[in-house]
Amino acid sequence: MKFTGSQKYITTQDLMLAVNAAISLQRPLLIKGEPGTGKTMLAEQVAASLGKPLLQWHIKSTTKAQQGLYEYDAVSRLRDSQLGDEKVNDIRNYIHQGTLWQAFNADKQVVLLIDEIDKADIEFPNDLLRELDRMEFYCYETRETIRAKHRPIIFITSNNEKELPDAFLRRCFFHYIRFPDHDTMQQIVDVHFPGLKKALLKEALQVFFDIREMPGLKKKPSTSELLDWIKLLVAEDIPVDALKSGDANKLIPPLYGALIKNEQDVHLFERLIFLSKRRG
Amino acid sequence: MLIDFFLSLKESGLPVSVKEYLNLCEAMQKGLAYGSVDDFYYLCRTCLIKDEANYDRFDRAFAHYFKGVENLDAALTKLFEKDIPDEWLKMLSEKTLSDEEKAQIEAMGGWDKLMETLRQRLEEQKGRHQGGNKWIGTAGTSPFGAYGFNPEGIRVGQDKSRNKSAVKVWDQREYRDYDSQVELGIRNVQMALRRLRKFARSGAEEELDLDHTIKATASNAGHLDIKMVPERHNRVKVLLFLDVGGSMDEYIHRCEELFSAAKTEFKHLEYFYFHNFFYESVWRNNRLRHTEKFSTWDVLNKYGKDYKLIIVGDATMSPYEILQPGGSVEHWNEEAGSVWLQRLLATYKNAAWINPSQEAHWQWTQSVTITRQLMGDRMYPMTVEGLDRAMKALL
Ligand SMILES: Nc1ncnc2c1ncn2[C@@H]1O[C@H](COP(=O)(O)OP(=O)(O)O)[C@@H](O)[C@H]1O
Ligand SMILES: [Mg+2]
Numbered sequence: 209m210k211f212t213g214s215q216k217y218i219t220t221q222d223l224m225l226a227v228n229a230a231i232s233l234q235r236p237l238l239i240k241g242e243p244g245t246g247k248t249m250l251a252e253q254v255a256a257s258l259g260k261p262l263l264q265w266h267i268k269s270t271t272k273a274q275q276g277l278y279e280y281d282a283v284s285r286l287r288d289s290q291l292g293d294e295k296v297n298d299i300r301n302y303i304h305q306g307t308l309w310q311a312f313n314a315d316k317q318v319v320l321l322i323d324e325i326d327k328a329d330i331e332f333p334n335d336l337l338r339e340l341d342r343m344e345f346y347c348y349e350t351r352e353t354i355r356a357k358h359r360p361i362i363f364i365t366s367n368n369e370k371e372l373p374d375a376f377l378r379r380c381f382f383h384y385i386r387f388p389d390h391d392t393m394q395q396i397v398d399v400h401f402p403g404l405k406k407a408l409l410k411e412a413l414q415v416f417f418d419i420r421e422m423p424g425l426k427k428k429p430s431t432s433e434l435l436d437w438i439k440l441l442v443a444e445d446i447p448v449d450a451l452k453s454g455d456a457n458k459l460i461p462p463l464y465g466a467l468i469k470n471e472q473d474v475h476l477f478e479r480l481i482f483l484s485k486r487r488g
Numbered sequence: 489m490l491i492d493f494f495l496s497l498k499e500s501g502l503p504v505s506v507k508e509y510l511n512l513c514e515a516m517q518k519g520l521a522y523g524s525v526d527d528f529y530y531l532c533r534t535c536l537i538k539d540e541a542n543y544d545r546f547d548r549a550f551a552h553y554f555k556g557v558e559n560l561d562a563a564l565t566k567l568f569e570k571d572i573p574d575e576w577l578k579m580l581s582e583k584t585l586s587d588e589e590k591a592q593i594e595a596m597g598g599w600d601k602l603m604e605t606l607r608q609r610l611e612e613q614k615g616r617h618q619g620g621n622k623w624i625g626t627a628g629t630s631p632f633g634a635y636g637f638n639p640e641g642i643r644v645g646q647d648k649s650r651n652k653s654a655v656k657v658w659d660q661r662e663y664r665d666y667d668s669q670v671e672l673g674i675r676n677v678q679m680a681l682r683r684l685r686k687f688a689r690s691g692a693e694e695e696l697d698l699d700h701t702i703k704a705t706a707s708n709a710g711h712l713d714i715k716m717v718p719e720r721h722n723r724v725k726v727l728l729f730l731d732v733g734g735s736m737d738e739y740i741h742r743c744e745e746l747f748s749a750a751k752t753e754f755k756h757l758e759y760f761y762f763h764n765f766f767y768e769s770v771w772r773n774n775r776l777r778h779t780e781k782f783s784t785w786d787v788l789n790k791y792g793k794d795y796k797l798i799i800v801g802d803a804t805m806s807p808y809e810i811l812q813p814g815g816s817v818e819h820w821n822e823e824a825g826s827v828w829l830q831r832l833l834a835t836y837k838n839a840a841w842i843n844p845s846q847e848a849h850w851q852w853t854q855s856v857t858i859t860r861q862l863m864g865d866r867m868y869p870m871t872v873e874g875l876d877r878a879m880k881a882l883l
Contacts, residue, residue, distance in 0.1 A: 225527055226534040229515050240540065282706040289710040296709075329752075377538035378507050384540035 209258060217246065217253040218388075218395045226383035227254060236322075236340055236362035238377070241385035244430025246396075247365040248323055250385075255319035260361070263314075264321045265307035267328045273335030276306040276322075280349050299349050308339060309354055317358035326366040333376035340379060388431065390417065400435050401442070411451035412438055415461045419468065424476055429467040437466040490516065493553050497536065500549040504536045511535045725756035727791050727836065731801030733764040739844035742870060743800055746842075750798075758791055764805045765825035766832065767816055784828060788835050796882045797836035800870070802845045803859040810858050829862050839863065840878040844870040 211227045213219040219227075227250070230237035239247045255262035265276055281302045288296040295301045305313070311320040325333060339345045343356035364380065366372065388396060390413060397409060416437070420428045429437075440463045441451075450462050460481055461467070468474050494509045512535040521527035529550060537546045697717040704713035728750060730743060750757055760770040760782060769781040808815035810825045833839055841859065843850065847869040850856045860867045868878040 221526065222530040222533070225520070225530045229520050229531060229534055232518050232520060233511060233514055235511065238538070280703070282702045286702065286706045286710055289706070374503070378505050380538070381511075381534045382538040383534055384543065386540075 211254050211257060214253045214257045216399055217249060218392060218399060219250075220392070223250070223383055223385065226381055230363075230381045231361055233381075234359050234361075236364050236380045238364045238366065238372070238380040238382045239385060240366045240368055240382070242387055242428075242430060243367050244432040245385040245387060246431065247385060248321070251319055251321040251323075251363040251365075254361070254363070258319070258361075260316070261314065261318045262321060263307050263311050263318050263360070264323060266323045267325050267332070269327050269329075271328050271332070273332055273339075274306075276308040276336070277339065277345050277354075278306050278309050278347060279304045303347065303349055308345070311360040312343065312354050312356040314360075315357065318360050320360040320362045322362065322364045324367060325364050326369040326372065330370055330373070334373050337375060337379065387420075393417075393431070393434070396431060397435070397438060401438060404438070404442070405448070407448045408441065408451070409438075411448055412441060415451055416467065419461075419464075419477075422477065422480060425468070425470075425473050427468075427470045427473060433467050433469075437463060440466050493532075494536075496553045497546070497549050500545060500552075502537065502542055502545055502549060508536050508538075724754060725791070725795045726750065726754045726758070727787075727795040727797050728757060728759040729766075729770065729797070729799045729801075730759065730761050731764060731799075731803075732761045733801070733805070735802055735804045736844075739802065739870070742844055746800065746870070756795075758795070760787065762801075763818060764801070765809050765816070766828035767819075767821040767825060768823070768828070784831075788831060793835050793837065795836055797832060797839035798878070798882070799839070799841045800844070801841070802843055803841070803856045803867070804845065804853055805855045807854050807858060810855055810862075826858075826862055829859075833863070838882045839866060840881050841867040842870050842875065842878055843867050847874070 209231060211219075211224060211231065213224060226237060229235075239250060241247055251264075252262055280299075281304060285296055285299070285302045307320065307322075311318050340362070343359055344353055346353050393413060393416075394409065397404065397413070401409075412434075416429065416434050419425075440446075444463065446462050460478075464477070465474075468477050490509075490513060494504065494512075497504050512532060515521070515531055515535055521531040532550070533543065533546060537543060695717060697715040700715040700717070701713065704715050705711065728747070730747065736743070747759070750759075760772055762770045766784060768784050770784055770787060771781050773780055805817075806815070809817060810829075813822055813824050814820050815824065841863045843856070845853075845856075850860070850867070856867075866878075866881055868874040868881075
C-alpha cells in the first residue's frame, strides 16, 4: 500500500515519503504548516487514493481527549430513569462513541484525521499518548476494552499555534509543509483551474507573492485565498492588464479583499500603496 | 553506520531520541529509502526531526556527516549492501531515461539486457570508486545517460520541473529562516507561567462536584447521591502591563506569545498597554489608545493588592521619560514616570519586570539601569530561564 499522489493534490517527494513511512511503520504523521498549505486536504486525498474511509476529528480549544474516546451521557440516563424508560437498564444507550472509538471499531482500515491539534489545551496530546501507542482504551462504564481491529492510518495537523509535548512528538513522524514556491503554486492553481490563461496566471501569482512579501502583514494570504481570488478574477472577467504594473507596489490589485481580509492588514496595505505612489 | 550518524546528530545538539532512531532503522529495513540519497535524507528527517526550526541544523549536520564523499560512499554502500533489486533498477531507469535512450535500450536488447548491464556497471562502479572521490559516476554516453548510478536521478512529480537536482537537497539550506533560536515558544512560556499556579485549598470548604454527583446519582438509579470535593482554585491574579512603544516592535511576536500563553493560564488576568513608561493613563485596546484611556489611579484602586504585577517592556528610552515631569515623548505628564512606577510597586508587592532585550546589553542603557533600580532588581530576561526566575520571585 503506497500513496503516490493524486490528480487533485500536488505532492512533493518529501511529503510523499513521509506519508508512506507513516503508513508502512504504522505511526501517526504529524503535519505542520501555515494555514492553507493543504494539511487537511492531504488526509482527504490519501484516504481517497487508497480507497479508505476518512474519519475526521476537528479539535477546538475546548476539546478534551476523552471526547475522542467516548462520552457518557449521565444526564439523559437520569432523566430516562425518572421517566421510567426501559432504555435506562442498558448503560450502552448512553455511551456516545468518539471518533477514535469509531476508527478502532471499523471493520476495515480507515484514515483518521485529528485536525488542528494545537487548538486544544497544551496537555491534550499527552492525554492521547496511550491510546495512540497501544491502539486501545478502556471504557469504565461498560467494562470493556476497545481495541483497534485495524490500526488506522493517522494524520495529525497543527498550525503551530502551540508547541506540542516531546513525548507526543517522539511517537509521530513529522513533516513540515513549506509554503509552496512559485512553481509548485503554479501547479496547484493548474489543478484547480485547468483552463486558466497563462498570462493571467503569471500576473496573478506575481501579485500574490508580492503581497506575501509585504512586511508587517498580520496574516499573509494563503493558497486558499489565492484560489478564491483567481476564481473571482475569472468570474468578473478581469483583464490581465488590470494586474499589470511596472511596479507591483504601486498597484491596487482588483478584488484584493479576497487576499487581504484582516482589517488592520487592509489599512497597512492601502497605506503602503499610497506611500509608494506618492514617492512616485 | 547509522548509529554514528545518529550520534553525530545528537552531538550537534539536535533533540533526537533512541526511539526515533529505532524508527529510522525500521524504516530503512522496510526499504523505504532504498536506492536514493534524497529519499534517505527525507526519511531521516521525517523520522528524527520534529520541529521545522531544527531542519536547518539537521541539514548542516547531515551535510557535515556525509560531506567527505568517502563517507557517503562507504555509508551508502553499506546501506545498499543488499542485492540491488530489479524493481529498483527498473524504477531508476524508467524515471531517468529519455525516449531516445529508451530506443537505444531496445537496440541493446531490451530491459532484461539493460538490467544486466546496469547491474554490472553498478558493481564496477562500487569497486572503482571505493574510497575515491566520486561515488556517483558520470556514465556519459552509456545508455544510462548522464545519470549513471545516480541516486539523485530518481525524482518524481514536480521535482523534475524544478531542475535543481545538481545541488543536494540538504545543501540548499532551505530552512535557514526557520531556525530562529527561539528561546520562547508558547508551550515553554506556558510551562514557565504554570509555576505561578498556586492551587490553594482553602480550609475545609468543599464544593459540589457536579459531574461526579450526576454520575453517582445516575448509577444510583436516580436517587440523589451528592458528591463533594475540596475547593480548588487557581487563586493567582495577574495584572499585566505591556509596553507597545516603538522600540518594542521587534519583540512584538514574542510578546504576543507570552500574552496568549498568559491568557490561557490565568483565570484572573487583567492587562493594559503603556508606551515606554508609566504615567497617569494606560489603555486596553491599542488601536483606541487615544480615545479609550484608563486612569492609572483607577487601575490601582480597582485591582487589589493580591494581584501580581508583571510588566513587559524593554525599558529603553531617554532617562527623562522616567525621571522628569513632562519627560514623556507623547504628552505632558504632570508627574514623573518613576513616581507612577513607585505607586504601582507600593500597591503590588509581588512584581516583576520582564525585558525582552538581551540581558547582556542592559548595563549599557541608562534607562534600563534606572528601571532596574526602581524595580529593586526584579528585572528578568524574556527567556524560559528568565521567566522561571520571574515566576519564582512572584510567588
Ligand atoms: N498541494 C495542494 N494541491 C492542491 N490544492 C491545494 C494544495 N494545497 C492547498 N490546496 C488548496 O488550498 C485549500 C486549503 O487547503 P487545506 O487543506 O484546507 O489547508 P490547511 O488544512 O493546511 O489549512 C484546499 O482546499 C485546496 O483547494
Ligand atoms: Mg486544515
